[in-house]
Amino acid sequence: MSRSVVLLSGGMDSATVLAIARDEGKQCFTLSFDYGQKHSAELGASRKLAKQLGAEEHRIVKIDMGQLGGSALTDQAIDVPAAGGGGIPVTYVPARNTVFLSFGLAWAELLKADSIYVGVNAVDYSGYPDCRPEYIAAFQAMANLATKGAVEGQSVAIRAPLINLSKADIVRLGTKLDVDFGQTVSCYSADDSGAACGACDACSLRREGFESAGITDPTRYQK
Amino acid sequence: MSRSVVLLSGGMDSATVLAIARDEGKQCFTLSFDYGQKHSAELGASRKLAKQLGAEEHRIVKIDMGQLGGSALTDQAIDVPAAGGGGIPVTYVPARNTVFLSFGLAWAELLKADSIYVGVNAVDYSGYPDCRPEYIAAFQAMANLATKGAVEGQSVAIRAPLINLSKADIVRLGTKLDVDFGQTVSCYSADDSGAACGACDACSLRREGFESAGITDPTRYQK
Numbered sequence: 211m212s213r214s215v216v217l218l219s220g221g222m223d224s225a226t227v228l229a230i231a232r233d234e235g236k237q238c239f240t241l242s243f244d245y246g247q248k249h250s251a252e253l254g255a256s257r258k259l260a261k262q263l264g265a266e267e268h269r270i271v272k273i274d275m276g277q278l279g280g281s282a283l284t285d286q287a288i289d290v291p292a293a294g295g296g297g298i299p300v301t302y303v304p305a306r307n308t309v310f311l312s313f314g315l316a317w318a319e320l321l322k323a324d325s326i327y328v329g330v331n332a333v334d335y336s337g338y339p340d341c342r343p344e345y346i347a348a349f350q351a352m353a354n355l356a357t358k359g360a361v362e363g364q365s366v367a368i369r370a371p372l373i374n375l376s377k378a379d380i381v382r383l384g385t386k387l388d389v390d391f392g393q394t395v396s397c398y399s400a401d402d403s404g405a406a407c408g409a410c411d412a413c414s415l416r417r418e419g420f421e422s423a424g425i426t427d428p429t430r431y432q433k
Numbered sequence: 434m435s436r437s438v439v440l441l442s443g444g445m446d447s448a449t450v451l452a453i454a455r456d457e458g459k460q461c462f463t464l465s466f467d468y469g470q471k472h473s474a475e476l477g478a479s480r481k482l483a484k485q486l487g488a489e490e491h492r493i494v495k496i497d498m499g500q501l502g503g504s505a506l507t508d509q510a511i512d513v514p515a516a517g518g519g520g521i522p523v524t525y526v527p528a529r530n531t532v533f534l535s536f537g538l539a540w541a542e543l544l545k546a547d548s549i550y551v552g553v554n555a556v557d558y559s560g561y562p563d564c565r566p567e568y569i570a571a572f573q574a575m576a577n578l579a580t581k582g583a584v585e586g587q588s589v590a591i592r593a594p595l596i597n598l599s600k601a602d603i604v605r606l607g608t609k610l611d612v613d614f615g616q617t618v619s620c621y622s623a624d625d626s627g628a629a630c631g632a633c634d635a636c637s638l639r640r641e642g643f644e645s646a647g648i649t650d651p652t653r654y655q656k
Contacts, residue, residue, distance in 0.1 A: 274494050305539035308579045312535040316528035339584045348575040355568040356531045358561075 213237045213323035214369075215314045218260060218268070220252030222394040222416060223329035223372055226380050228263045229387035230371050231327045239321055240265040241314055244272045245306070251404040255395040262390055271313055292409045307340035311349055311368065318366045319359045325367040334377035334415050346370050377419025385425055392428035405432045436460045436546035437592075438537045441483060441491070443475030445617040445639060446552035446595055449603050451486045452610035453594050454550045462544055463488040464537055467495040468529070474627040478618040485613055494536055515632045530563035534572055534591065541589045542582045548590040557600035557638050569593050600642025608648055615651035628655045 214236040218224045231238050242256040253270060260268035307330065314326040330341040339345060350368045354360050372380055384391060396416045397406035406413050408431045420427035437459040441447045454461050465479040476493060483491035530553065537549040553564040562568060573591045577583050595603055607614060619639045620629035629636050631654045643650035 271497050273496055302581050303539075304542040305535055305580055308538060308575070309532070309535040312528055312532040315531060316526075319527040339581055340579050342578065345575070345578040348571075348578050352531070352568070352571040352575045355565065355571050356563050357528055358525050361562045 211235060211237045212325070213239060213266075213318075213321050214325045214327055215318045215321065215323050216240045216265070216327040217310055217314055217329065218242050218256045218265075219329070220255035220259060220394060221329070221396045221412070222384060222389070222391055222419075223331055223380060224256075225259045225263065225329075225389050225391070225394045226384035226387065227327045227329040227371060228259065228265065229384060229389050231325075231369075232264050233387055236325070236327075238263075238265045238327075239317065239323065240268045241310075241317060242268070242270045243310055243313070244270055245303070245309075246274070249395065249398055249400040251400040251402055252395040255393055255404055258393050259390075262393065269317070273309065273313070291411075302336075302338055305340070307338075307345075308349070311353075315353055315357065315366060319357045322359070322364065323366065324364070325369050327369045327371070329372055330370050331372045331375060331377075331380070333375060334419065336411050336415075341373075343370075343373055346373065376422070377415055378422035381419045381423035381425050385423075392430070396429075401432055403430075405430045407432055434458060434460045435548070436462060436489075436541075436544050437548040437550055438541045438544065438546050439463045439488070439550040440533055440537055440552065441465050441479045441488075442552070443478035443482060443617060444552070444619045444635070445607060445612070445614055445642075446554055446603060447479075448482045448486065448552075448612050448614070448617045449607035449610065450550045450552040450594060451482065451488065452607060452612050454548075454592075455487050456610055459548070459550075461486075461488045461550075462540065462546065463491045464533075464540060465491070465493045466533055466536070467493055468526070468532075469497065472618065472621055472623040474623040474625055475618040478616055478627055481616050482613075485616065492540070496532065496536070514634075525559075525561055528563070530561075530568075531572070534576075538576055538580065538589060542580045545582070545587065546589065547587070548592050550592045550594070552595055553593050554595045554598060554600075554603070556598060557642060559634050559638075564596075566593075566596055569596065599645070600638055601645035604642045604646035604648050608646075615653070619652075624655055626653075628653045630655055 214231050216228045216238045218240040240260040332342050354365050395404045396412045398410040398412050399407040439451045439461045441463040463483040555565050577588050618627045619635045621633040621635050622630040
């Protein structure tokens with residue numbers, strides 16, 4: 211049984227990815243990041259989801275990206291905006307996926323894992339550059355040269371199984387794989403209990419996904 | 434005056450790189466990592482060097498790589514070996530430069546810096562895969578796709594000005610640029626005062642560098 215690192219944010223996409231990796235027969239080691247996000251309820255969600263979905267081990271790594279500032283997700287001085295608007299939004303966290311995948315790569319090498327699963331999606335997404343297929347391909351090429359394992363013939367595959375799916379596809383796939391979407395937290399402004407604001411970009415994409423899939427939305431919203 | 438992030442470990446290579454970046458007219462923002470290294474004296478050295486060499490701002494980011502384990506540099510259960518031996522040594526830290534450069538990329542984007550300077554060297558080095566020119570080129574290609582800045586036309590150049598120099602070349606260049614090598618800490622087993630063991634790979638490469646350059650070695654060794 212080969213090992214995989216799964217980046218698990220606690221949102222619906224990464225939970226679905228964990229279910230896919232398990233379905234593909236992987237022994238899963240889930241990795242979450244406490245990076246100073248305001249919506250830290252997702253960390254509690256990731257812990258529950260790792261257990262529900264049969265992860266072998268779950269780690270939360272604390273990294274100090276908030277100290278760098280500059281994003282509405284980590285900086286108290288910048289408000290999380292309502293959905294919509296053009297371009298790359300202020301919720302973008304500089305180089306976040308690069309930092310997360312780099313830690314995943316380090317852990318994968320230590321575990322002798324053959325893959326990293328990541329829930330990036332380039333269809334119904336917020337327009338972040340580090341969610342695009344060409345970015346994932348470039349990270350893969352870099353990873354193939356970065357590690358002792360890769361040099362010695364044990365490279366780590368970066369798997370992004372959702373990258374070309376719509377949010378509705380993800381809802382359908384996750385439902386088929388018994389993901390408990392009621393436990394997942396997508397909202398950028400979730401309260402401490404994990405209840406969603408219903409107004410941000412992430413809430414908007416999520417709600418539309420359930421609607422398009424014709425599946426009941428189990429999201430708990432703030433009053 | 435354009436801005437650069439300079440990865441500064443406190444060793445002689447990164448100190449020389451900082452001096453090069455300053456000499457090239459850059460406003461320098463130095464970045465060090467407290468990653469659970471046993472030889473944490475290098476953090477004190479990096480602070481002093483940043484000041485001596487005119488950095489605009491110096492940050493030490495704490496990251497929990499030691500928690501992952503697996504390297505003689507971070508794991509109390511693995512001893513730092515004496516110099517020599519074949520292959521990639523146990524002092525290799527999984528994906529370390531990838532993690533460090535990723536943080537550098539995040540900070541560079543926030544600062545609107547146009548470059549990251551890194552002191553990797555592929556001549557007189559310990560054989561780490563993430564010090565090779567092909568690795569740096571692949572990181573550059575990935576970085577060009579990773580950030581909002583890059584997508585909007587402000588990419589960050591990864592500069593590795595020492596990559597093809599011998600240790601003796603680095604000693605000569607640093608001396609010319611007034612680097613105070615007596616303040617730099619290269620040793621993997623430096624004591625709290627920064628005094629070197631004289632036996633590890635890093636000490637051995639450093640001593641040979643001064644000898645070949647015909648420049649007096651200012652390193653303080655442990656009694």
